[in-house]
Amino acid sequence: MAVRLIRPINSAIRRHLATAPPASSAALSGLITGKKSNLLNSRFAPNQSKSPVHQCQRLYSALSPVQRHPPSLYGQLQPISFSIIAHIDHGKSTLADRLLEMTGTIPIGADGQVINKQVLDSLKVERERGITVKSQAVSMIYDDVTTKQKWLLNLIDTPGHVDFAYEVSRSLSACQIALLVVDATQGIQSQTLSVFRVAMARGLRIIPVINKIDLPGASPDAVLDQLHERLGLNVLPGESEEAIMVSAKTGKGVEDVLKRLVAVGSESTQDVGDGQDEKMRSLVFDSWYDSYKGVVALISVKDGAIRKGDKIASAHSRKRYEVLDIGVNSPTAIATGILRKGQVGWVICNMKSVPEASIGDTLHHDKVKVDPLPGFKPSVPMIYCSAFPVSSADFPKLEMAIQKLALNDRSVTWSRESSLALGQGVKLGLLGALHMEIFRARLADEYGMEVLITNPTVAYRIVRPNEDENEAKVITNPLEFPDDEVMRSKRSTKNGLQIQEPMVIGTLTCPEEYLGAMSQLCFDRRGEEIDLIFQDGFGTGEDGKPVGAENAGGERLVIMKHRLPLSEIVTDFFGELKSKTAGFATFDYEDDGWQASDLVRLSFLLTGTPLDALSQIVHRSKAVDVAKVWTQKLKDIVPRQQYEVNIQAMVGGRVVSSEKKTAYRKDVTAGLYGGHYERKLKHLNKQKEGKKRLRAMSVGRVQIPQENFMKLFEAK
Numbered sequence: 001m002a003v004r005l006i007r008p009i010n011s012a013i014r015r016h017l018a019t020a021p022p023a024s025s026a027a028l029s030g031l032i033t034g035k036k037s038n039l040l041n042s043r044f045a046p047n048q049s050k051s052p053v054h055q056c057q058r059l060y061s062a063l064s065p066v067q068r069h070p071p072s073l074y075g076q077l078q079p080i081s082f083s084i085i086a087h088i089d090h091g092k093s094t095l096a097d098r099l100l101e102m103t104g105t106i107p108i109g110a111d112g113q114v115i116n117k118q119v120l121d122s123l124k125v126e127r128e129r130g131i132t133v134k135s136q137a138v139s140m141i142y143d144d145v146t147t148k149q150k151w152l153l154n155l156i157d158t159p160g161h162v163d164f165a166y167e168v169s170r171s172l173s174a175c176q177i178a179l180l181v182v183d184a185t186q187g188i189q190s191q192t193l194s195v196f197r198v199a200m201a202r203g204l205r206i207i208p209v210i211n212k213i214d215l216p217g218a219s220p221d222a223v224l225d226q227l228h229e230r231l232g233l234n235v236l237p238g239e240s241e242e243a244i245m246v247s248a249k250t251g252k253g254v255e256d257v258l259k260r261l262v263a264v265g266s267e268s269t270q271d272v273g274d275g276q277d278e279k280m281r282s283l284v285f286d287s288w289y290d291s292y293k294g295v296v297a298l299i300s301v302k303d304g305a306i307r308k309g310d311k312i313a314s315a316h317s318r319k320r321y322e323v324l325d326i327g328v329n330s331p332t333a334i335a336t337g338i339l340r341k342g343q344v345g346w347v348i349c350n351m352k353s354v355p356e357a358s359i360g361d362t363l364h365h366d367k368v369k370v371d372p373l374p375g376f377k378p379s380v381p382m383i384y385c386s387a388f389p390v391s392s393a394d395f396p397k398l399e400m401a402i403q404k405l406a407l408n409d410r411s412v413t414w415s416r417e418s419s420l421a422l423g424q425g426v427k428l429g430l431l432g433a434l435h436m437e438i439f440r441a442r443l444a445d446e447y448g449m450e451v452l453i454t455n456p457t458v459a460y461r462i463v464r465p466n467e468d469e470n471e472a473k474v475i476t477n478p479l480e481f482p483d484d485e486v487m488r489s490k491r492s493t494k495n496g497l498q499i500q501e502p503m504v505i506g507t508l509t510c511p512e513e514y515l516g517a518m519s520q521l522c523f524d525r526r527g528e529e530i531d532l533i534f535q536d537g538f539g540t541g542e543d544g545k546p547v548g549a550e551n552a553g554g555e556r557l558v559i560m561k562h563r564l565p566l567s568e569i570v571t572d573f574f575g576e577l578k579s580k581t582a583g584f585a586t587f588d589y590e591d592d593g594w595q596a597s598d599l600v601r602l603s604f605l606l607t608g609t610p611l612d613a614l615s616q617i618v619h620r621s622k623a624v625d626v627a628k629v630w631t632q633k634l635k636d637i638v639p640r641q642q643y644e645v646n647i648q649a650m651v652g653g654r655v656v657s658s659e660k661k662t663a664y665r666k667d668v669t670a671g672l673y674g675g676h677y678e679r680k681l682k683h684l685n686k687q688k689e690g691k692k693r694l695r696a697m698s699v700g701r702v703q704i705p706q707e708n709f710m711k712l713f714e715a716k
C-alpha cells in the first residue's frame with residue numbers, strides 16, 4: 001500500500017529522484033511506493049546525512065502525523081497494544097523513541113541525530129533524572145511491507161523503579177504483548193524478574209529484546225542463556241522464540257522489533273469490528289487533569305466502539321456523561337472521533353470533579369446494561385510523611401495541587417492533618433522514598449508549590465495480648481504510638497502490647513569487591529542475610545576495568561538477599577548504598593509481612609514544648625544515636641534567643657540526649673555610637689530582620705524561621 005504523502009512532498013521527492021544516484025533512487029521510490037523499510041534502514045547508514053534519501057526522509061518525518069495520516073484512519077486500523085518492560089536504565093525510553101521515529105510518528109534530527117530524545121518522558125522530573133515515573137500511551141501507524149497492511153501500534157511506556165510497580169501493572173492491563181528489554185551488558189536484574197512475572201500473570205505474549213549490543217562489554221549470548229535458564233524462554237539458537245538483538249541508541253535491529261510485533265500481534269489481535277452491534281465496554285486505566293480540557297481519561301476499549309457525542313455512563317458511580325472529544329496521542333493529541341475494540345486513547349467528557357475519572361472503572365453506553373470489567377486492586381502505601389506549605393496562607397493552594405496530582409498519580413493517598421508547630425498540612429501515603437522525592441519535585445514543577453516534607457515513617461501494628469493479628473490497630477502517625485513508660489508499667493492496661501513493623505526482602509547486586517561494604521550496611525540497618533549468590537559478569541568493561549553491575553563487569557557479581565525492616569530503607573539507604581559501592585549497586589525489594597520489634601517513640605522538646613513534627617519511631621538500640629543526631633541538628637537551626645533554649649530528646653519520660661543554645665550576649669557597646677548614620681542603618685536592618693522573624697514558627701516561646709525548618713528536613 002502506498003504511503004500517503006501530501007503533494008508538495010511527493011514532488012520534492014520526485015525532483016530528487018531525477019538527480020539522485022541509483023542507490024538512493026531505489027530508496028526514494030520506496031518512499032513513494034510504500035517500501036518505507038528500505039528508506040528507514042538507510043537512516044542509520046553512516047555518512048548518509050547529506051544524501052537526498054536522508055533529506056527526503058527528514059521532509060517526510062517533519063510532517064505531523066495528522067498531515068501524513070487523516071485522523072479518521074487511526075480509528076479504522078487493526079490495533080496491536082504493547083508495552084516495554086525492563087529493569088531500570090535498560091533502555092525502554094530510548095527504544096520507544098526509535099520505534100516512534102521509524103514509524104514517522106516523531107521526526108528524525110538533522111544528520112540522523114535524535115532530536116526528540118525520551119519523547120515519552122514528558123515530565124520535567126523524568127527528563128532531569130532520566131527515569132520514567134509515569135506510564136505514557138502513544139499510538140503510531142506502522143506500514144508493514146511484509147503483510148502489506150497498516151497497523152495501529154499502541155505503545156505504553158512504563159516506569160522501571162520498584163516504587164512504580166503499581167503503575168506498570170495497570171498499564172499492562174491494556175496490552176497484548178510485552179517487549180522484555182534486557183541490557184546486554186548487565187543481563188537479567190531484579191526488576192527484570194518482577195516485571196516479567198507481572199506480564200506473565202496478565203497473560204501477555206513476551207518478545208525478548210536484548211539491547212545495547214553496540215557496547216564493547218555486551219555479552220548477548222550470556223543474556224540468552226539467562227533468559228533460557230532463569231525465565232524459561234526458548235531463546236537458544238534453533239528454539240522457537242528468537243530474541244531480537246538491538247541497539248536502541250543506533251537503531252540497529254529496531255525495525256525487526258516492529259516486524260515481530262506485527263507477526264505476534266496479528267495472531268492475537270481481535271477484529272476492530274464495525275462497532276454497531278457489540279455492547280461497548282472501556283476500561284479507564286489512567287486519568288489526569290489538564291488545565292484547558294479538564295479531566296482527561298485514558299481508556300482501553302475492550303468491546304464495541306465509543307464515539308464523539310455518545311451518551312455514556314460510569315459503572316462505578318452510575319454518573320452519566322456525554323463524550324465531548326475522543327482520540328489518540330501520536331504523540332500529540334489527535335481527535336479521531338471514534339475508538340474501537342482493542343484501541344487505546346483518551347476521552348474527554350463532562351466530568352466535573354477530579355475523582356470522577358476513577359481508575360479501574362468501566363465506561364459503557366448509557367441505558368445499555370453491561371458487566372463491569374475487572375478493575376484494579378488499590379495500591380497500598382509503604383511510607384507516610386506530612387507536607388506543609390512554606391507559608392501557612394498557601395494551604396488551600398497546596399491542597400488543590402495535591403488533589404490534582406493525586407488524580408494523575410493514583411498510588412498517592414492523602415488526608416488533612418495539623419501540627420502544633422507547622423500548622424495545617426497534608427498527610428501523604430506513598431510507595432517509597434523515590435516516590436516521595438518525585439512527588440515533591442512534581443509539586444514544585446507542575447504547581448509551583450515549595451513544601452516542607454517531614455521524615456518518612458512506615459505503618460506499625462499494635463497487637464493486644466490474645467488479639468488476632470489481622471485485627472490489630474495500624475498506626476501511621478508517631479504521635480499515636482503508645483508511650484514507652486505506660487507500656488512497661490505492670491499496672492497499665494497497655495502492658496503486654498506487641499509492636500510489629502513491616503519487613504521486606506531486599507535484593508542487592510554489585511561487583512564482588514563491594515560485598516563487605518554491602519553486608520556492613522545491611523547489618524547496620526538491622527538486616528538478616530538470607531541468601532548470597534555469586535554470578536559471573538559479562539565480559540570486560542569498555543575501559544578494561546571491572547565495572548561490575550552498572551556496565552559489563554569483568555568481575556563476579558554478588559546477589560545478596562537480606563530481610564530488612566522497611567523503616568530502615570526508606571530514608572537514606574539507597575544513597576548510602578550507592579556511595580559505598582561507587583554507584584555500582586542495584587537494589588530492589590518486596591514486601592515480607594510483619595515482625596515484632598522493640599520499638600520506642602522518640603519525642604523532642606524545645607524548652608519544655610513538644611515539637612510534634614519531629615517525633616519518630618525507632619528501634620530501642622538506636623534511640624540514643626538518632627536522638628543525638630537530631631538534637632544537634634536542632635541546635636544548628638534554632639536561632640539564638642534572649643534566653644537559653646533547652647533542646648531535649650525523650651523516650652518515655654527519660655531524656656536520652658540534650659543540647660543547649662545559649663542566649664544572646666548583652667550588647668555592652670550599645671549607645672556608644674549614638675547618632676551615626678551607620679548606627680541607624682544597622683537599627684533599620686535589625687527591624688527588617690525582626691519582621692522576617694514574624695514569618696517564623698513558634699514552638700512555645702521559641703521562634704524558628706520556616707526556612708531553617710526546611711533545612712532540618714533536607715539535611716541528611
Ligand SMILES: Nc1nc2c(ncn2[C@@H]2O[C@H](COP(=O)(O)OP(=O)(O)OP(=O)(O)O)[C@@H](O)[C@H]2O)c(=O)[nH]1
Nearest residue numbers: 088089090091092093094131132160212247248249
Ligand atoms: N550504548 C547504548 N546506550 C543505550 C542504549 N539504549 C539506551 N541507552 C542508554 O542507557 C541509558 C538509559 O536509557 P533509558 O532509555 O532512559 O532507560 P529506561 O529503561 O527508559 O530507564 P527508566 O525509565 O529509568 O526505567 C541512557 O543513557 C541511554 O542513552 C543502547 O542501545 N546503547
